[in-house]
Amino acid sequence: MARYNPKEAEPKWQAVWQAAGVFRAPDAEDAAGKPKYYALEMFPYPSGRLHIGHVRNYAMGDVIARFKRARGFSVLHPMGWDAFGLAAENAAMERGIHPKTWTYDNIAVMRDQLKRLGVSIDWSREFATCDPAYYGRQQALFLELYKRGLAYRKEGVVNWDPVDHTVLANEQVVDGLGWRSGAVVEKRRLTQWFLRITDYADDLIDGLKTLDRWPEKVRVMQENWIGRSSGLRLNFAFAAGRDEPLSVYTTRPDTLYGASFVAVAPDHPLAQEIAAKDPAAAAFIAECRRGGTSEAEIEAGEKKGYDTGLEVIHPFDPNWRLPVWIANFILMDYGTGAIFGCPAHDQRDLDFARKYGLPVRPVVLPPDADPASFEIADEAYVGPGRAFNSGFLDGLEVAEAKAAAIARAEADGFGEGVTVYRLRDWGVSRQRYWGCPIPIVYCDACGPLAVPADQLPVALPDDVAFDKPGNPLERHPTWKHAACPQCGGKATRETDTLDTFVDSSWYFLRFTNPAAARPVDRASADYWMPVDQYIGGVEHAVLHLLYARFVTRALADDDVLAAREPFAGLFTQGMVTHESYRRQNGDWVEPNEVEVVQEGDTRRATLIETGEPVVIGDTEKMSKSKRNVVSPEEIAEAYGVDAARLFVMSDSPPERDVQWTTGGIQGAWRLGNRIWDEFDSQPVGAPGAAVGDDAKAVELIRSTHRLIKALTEAIEGFRFNSGIARIYAFLNELKGLPAAGASPALLAARGQALSALARLIAPFMPHLAEEAWARIGGEGLVAQAPWPDYDPALAADETATLAVQVNGKRRGEIHLPKGTAAAEAEKMALADAGVQRHLDGLSVRKVIVVPDRIVNIVVGPAQ
RNA sequence: GCGGGCGUGGCGGAAUCGGUAGACGCAACGGACUUAAAAUCCGUUGGGGGCAACCCCGUGCCGGUUCGACCCCGGCCGCCCGCACCA
Numbered sequence: 001m002a003r004y005n006p007k008e009a010e011p012k013w014q015a016v017w018q019a020a021g022v023f024r025a026p027d028a029e030d031a032a033g034k035p036k037y038y039a040l041e042m043f044p045y046p047s048g049r050l051h052i053g054h055v056r057n058y059a060m061g062d063v064i065a066r067f068k069r070a071r072g073f074s075v076l077h078p079m080g081w082d083a084f085g086l087a088a089e090n091a092a093m094e095r096g097i098h099p100k101t102w103t104y105d106n107i108a109v110m111r112d113q114l115k116r117l118g119v120s121i122d123w124s125r126e127f128a129t130c131d132p133a134y135y136g137r138q139q140a141l142f143l144e145l146y147k148r149g150l151a152y153r154k155e156g157v158v159n160w161d162p163v164d165h166t167v168l169a170n171e172q173v174v175d176g177l178g179w180r181s182g183a184v185v186e187k188r189r190l191t192q193w194f195l196r197i198t199d200y201a202d203d204l205i206d207g208l209k210t211l212d213r214w215p216e217k218v219r220v221m222q223e224n225w226i227g228r229s230s231g232l233r234l235n236f237a238f239a240a241g242r243d244e245p246l247s248v249y250t251t252r253p254d255t256l257y258g259a260s261f262v263a264v265a266p267d268h269p270l271a272q273e274i275a276a277k278d279p280a281a282a283a284f285i286a287e288c289r290r291g292g293t294s295e296a297e298i299e300a301g302e303k304k305g306y307d308t309g310l311e312v313i314h315p316f317d318p319n320w321r322l323p324v325w326i327a328n329f330i331l332m333d334y335g336t337g338a339i340f341g342c343p344a345h346d347q348r349d350l351d352f353a354r355k356y357g358l359p360v361r362p363v364v365l366p367p368d369a370d371p372a373s374f375e376i377a378d379e380a381y382v383g384p385g386r387a388f389n390s391g392f393l394d395g396l397e398v399a400e401a402k403a404a405a406i407a408r409a410e411a412d413g414f415g416e417g418v419t420v421y422r423l424r425d426w427g428v429s430r431q432r433y434w435g436c437p438i439p440i441v442y443c444d445a446c447g448p449l450a451v452p453a454d455q456l457p458v459a460l461p462d463d464v465a466f467d468k469p470g471n472p473l474e475r476h477p478t479w480k481h482a483a484c485p486q487c488g489g490k491a492t493r494e495t496d497t498l499d500t501f502v503d504s505s506w507y508f509l510r511f512t513n514p515a516a517a518r519p520v521d522r523a524s525a526d527y528w529m530p531v532d533q534y535i536g537g538v539e540h541a542v543l544h545l546l547y548a549r550f551v552t553r554a555l556a557d558d559d560v561l562a563a564r565e566p567f568a569g570l571f572t573q574g575m576v577t578h579e580s581y582r583r584q585n586g587d588w589v590e591p592n593e594v595e596v597v598q599e600g601d602t603r604r605a606t607l608i609e610t611g612e613p614v615v616i617g618d619t620e621k622m623s624k625s626k627r628n629v630v631s632p633e634e635i636a637e638a639y640g641v642d643a644a645r646l647f648v649m650s651d652s653p654p655e656r657d658v659q660w661t662t663g664g665i666q667g668a669w670r671l672g673n674r675i676w677d678e679f680d681s682q683p684v685g686a687p688g689a690a691v692g693d694d695a696k697a698v699e700l701i702r703s704t705h706r707l708i709k710a711l712t713e714a715i716e717g718f719r720f721n722s723g724i725a726r727i728y729a730f731l732n733e734l735k736g737l738p739a740a741g742a743s744p745a746l747l748a749a750r751g752q753a754l755s756a757l758a759r760l761i762a763p764f765m766p767h768l769a770e771e772a773w774a775r776i777g778g779e780g781l782v783a784q785a786p787w788p789d790y791d792p793a794l795a796a797d798e799t800a801t802l803a804v805q806v807n808g809k810r811r812g813e814i815h816l817p818k819g820t821a822a823a824e825a826e827k828m829a830l831a832d833a834g835v836q837r838h839l840d841g842l843s844v845r846k847v848i849v850v851p852d853r854i855v856n857i858v859v860g861p862a863q
Numbered sequence: 864g865c866g867g868g869c870g871u872g873g874c875g876g877a878a879u880c881g882g883u884a885g886a887c888g889c890a891a892c893g894g895a896c897u898u899a900a901a902a903u904c905c906g907u908u909g910g911g912g913g914c915a916a917c918c919c920c921g922u923g924c925c926g927g928u929u930c931g932a933c934c935c936c937g938g939c940c941g942c943c944c945g946c947a948c949c950a
Contacts, residue, residue: 215867216867216868217866217867217868217944217945220866220867220945221866221867221945221946223866224865224866224945224946224947225946227946227949229949229950231950248950249949249950250950251949251950252950263950303948327948328948329948329950330948330950331948331949331950333949334949334950335949335950338950339950340950341950342950346950347864347948348948348950349950351948420949420950422949538944538945541945542945598873598874598890598891602873603873603874603890650875650887650888651875651876651888651889652875652876653876656869656875656876658875659874659875661874661875661889661890662889663874663888663889663890664875664888664889666889667888667889668888670903671888673903717879719879721875721876721877721887721888722876722877722878722886722887724887724888725876725877725886725887725888726886726887727887728886728887728888729886729887732887735904801883802882802883803882803883804883805882805883805930805931807930807931808929808930808931809931810883813883834917837917845930846930847930848882848930848931850882853882853883854882854883854931856882856930856931857930858930858931
């Protein structure tokens, strides 16, 4: 018996697959009419090497792709590189390597690693976003959006990352820090390019309802991010001194009679104007700014305000005056940057009112409360109820009162019902070199102009220097000088490049026909889109996935393709984690330097070299700093890639984190060997041979059909771990069968079982599966073999095992043919010896029979 | 604070229609093979009691619905993730 040798088998079969072109997806025109399946994993950033997390991600996608191929779909499973980005420039600055060299070198390494994983990719469609052929088309798409007014330029306050020397989108600022650098983000005024994603706010929210194969969590996150609310925008006229009214936004117009002040954000133009003349106001605003975003959460939101001395008139009562404050808790970039405060029904307003002695006037009466005695203490009342103390609104429910207040505001001309979003337009300008140049030139005479189509791509120059921070394109001696496409005069190129999230917001469309002259070939996109199954990390729940949905919609509206949603199914897979270990002095040590032993219920670790005790730390995401990383190469070297692929999918549900353990990968390796042993050690009958009525053989056939059913359902339901468990169980069953001297019937059954088994393991362990398939003389490649069918009749059990309960406690079990009638089951159950013992001296009140499942005998004291 | 998810053996996890809780794997223990070890194979393994047949307890906690609840309902506790002064 020869042991399965992955080091020989893996390269061998990979070469065979490549030579046969088995993973080539057909062109759309050749495949038209055939059912298609587009399986896609989020393409990687070429950071240098593949990590175990990539292995899990691509192995999952590969299971789906191989499974669907076997099920007869024409499958598109492509791969590319999200290749622009800052790491390349940092490498250039730190090590003097050109970003292009660094990027393409990394791609070469990672491509090789991916190929060694045996992932069933159509490599003929590969591209990198830093290929001029790709980003040139992206420039064409950008100009299309520009022409339609969806890309525009505006001066505004932007998030500036002082470490990366670039602007960040709102989505890229996390807790006031840059998402990559972790630096405290500053506010700067700059002229920037924006994509008008807010035009699609409603559409993007409404579209979420159609995404029934997306995780609820991601849909909710996107909905919250877009943050739609409806309410009233209304104008407060000033009592004196100013002509222009103050515009505020509220979602609670029903509480207008509870207003006790009006407040504006420190950045509000009114506040700025006051500060110019009032040093105390200026000092207050400066204090608010110092607080800033980062400190806000530490301080847990203490309310501070400055009374401007101005007053506005209440819209429902000309004699009612409200003071105007500047308050630190008002945000300039939401609504109008100004509010009216109703302390009784808003907690922030209440805190503020209590601090500054402003009136608290309840105007919503909770159900069952007494209007004469209802008071607000430390907690604002935000629940349902009826308006009171509210003039014409009295007696109305909250929702009715809102509508009535809006109607009055509109009738009297001081306000209107509006919908407001948290979502801002997408700022896409980045002051970096290694990105897609924005294809615009600025002419002193003609203004900003699109670069003509025949001059695309606007290619990045190679001769750039990274000796100082900032954008090398800005400093380049010649690159930015261009002729004006309109007047031919001197013009200057835009030196900003596009946010790399633009690159990843349409790459899945390009895969459908990566050679097309136009950015997206309509027929190809219409055949393959939408992506049927997209797989990646949940960290992209809002950024990438929202941008991609927006861009797809924008292109669909421009008749570039039919699909409005890019990803029909989304799966967010968990991370690969590992225990971490620290020495007594606090230094992290690598897993392979540590020996862990189990002592009763506790585990202890020691450093192998010195025997010193080691502290077992948390199980967390693999990271270099914690030194809890295992490298895919070393694992593949020791166990083969099939074992590695199998393990990352076998130990936990795919959406959950999986904990990498030495024992676990060894278990996966053992499974491979046991499977091979079944194929290698014994003769098998031809799969077509008759099985007859040999009991063991029949039972094996039944088990095989049950296994096919279980695996089919497990893969379709993304329950890979459960599916793999069934393979283990099936193998245990095979092991239990007599090996030597088996009957011809059993040999025939084994032949059928192994033929199915080879095909069932193929998505998970494709190399071993080919070797096994060849061993039993399977036709062609298992990668091209059809998925086995199961016979539902055979997959179902012949006999049912029914538990028999007495008063809900299990007291015995009976075996009956499937479908045995309830009366018969009841008779059998009552006759069971174990059951009889528990009926002694009691009388049967009732018997519940669920056919093929359970019999429950309800008893009581003897009459 | 708001939203989403999750609590099952020593560990990862099964049980997705309300019907035998703990499949499968890991770890551990016992045994076979071996001069020995590794590898492999066989067996045991939720807790407690009993020589045994068996019995009792058990899915975070408290209560409810039901013949029957890990599953449904109400109320707590804990953990993870996302958003967070969004008017």
